Structures are given as C-alpha cells and as structure tokens.
Amino acid sequence: MARYLPIIIVALLMIYCVVEVAQAPPYAVRKMPRWLWATVVICVPLFGALSWLFFGRPNRETLNPTKHEPPRAPDDDVDFLRGL
Template sequence: MARYLPIIIVALLMIYCVVEVAQAQPYAVRRMPRWLWATVVICVPLVGALAWLFFGRPNAESLGTRKPRTPPRAPDDDVDFLRGL
C-alpha cells in the first residue's frame, strides 16, 4: 500500500489543479493562457501541477483585489483614538 501512496498523491494533486485551472477566471491567470496551463498540468502531472500552484494560479494582484497600502498614522491623527481619551 505504501508504494502506491506517491502515485495517489500525484493523481489527486493533478485532479485538484485541473479543476482549479478550469474554474479560474481567464483574465486572472498568470504567465500563460488557461488552455495551455490545462495542457501542461495534464501532460506533465507533477511538474505541471506544481508550476500551476506557484506560477499560474491567480493571486490578489492579478485579480485586482489587492488593497492599497496606507501609511501608518500617528495616534493624534486618528479621530477614533482621540475620541476614546
């Protein structure tokens, strides 16, 4: 049973990545088009799946939902802090 475990893990990882590629929004996928990612994940199971997870998967920046960073404010600039004094 233990010798089949790596094969099962790779198969499950590949299935997970194929489903994730299919559900990803086309404009948010990074580096390559979705159809090419699906081909790579299916044809090269372990390497393709890991490449999708690290390089192709949509992130907050590619989705456009990244929140802009606001500089830290001093306590005397914070109205809520001053109201609580």
C-alpha cells in the same frame, strides 16, 4: 499499499489543479493562457501541477485589476462627492 501512495498523491494533486485551472477567471491566470496550463498539468502531472500552484495561479493583484485605476466618472470619486 505504501508504494502506491506517491502515485495517488500525484493523481489527486493533478485533479485538484485541473479543476482549479478550469475555475480560474481567464483574465487572472498568470504567465500562460488557461488552455495551455490545463495541457501542461495533464501532460506533465507533477511538474505541471507544481508550476501551476507557484507560477500560474491567480493572486490578489491579478484578481483585482481595477484596484489601481483612477475612477472613471466623477460620481465614482469619493473626494469629489465629499466636496459637493
């Protein structure tokens, strides 16, 4: 049973990463498109899964792309509304 444990761990990691790739927002995935990440994770299980976790997974900056943009309308600007 112990000799099958690494295979089971790699299979579970691959399944976890495939589900995470499928649920990630397309605009937030880094380095490659989602379909290519899914292909890499499935075809090269251990390397692909670890690559997804370290290089492709969305982070805080990619999940909030509008955080650094200026407000679009004057009523969205808090300083403008304070001056009224």
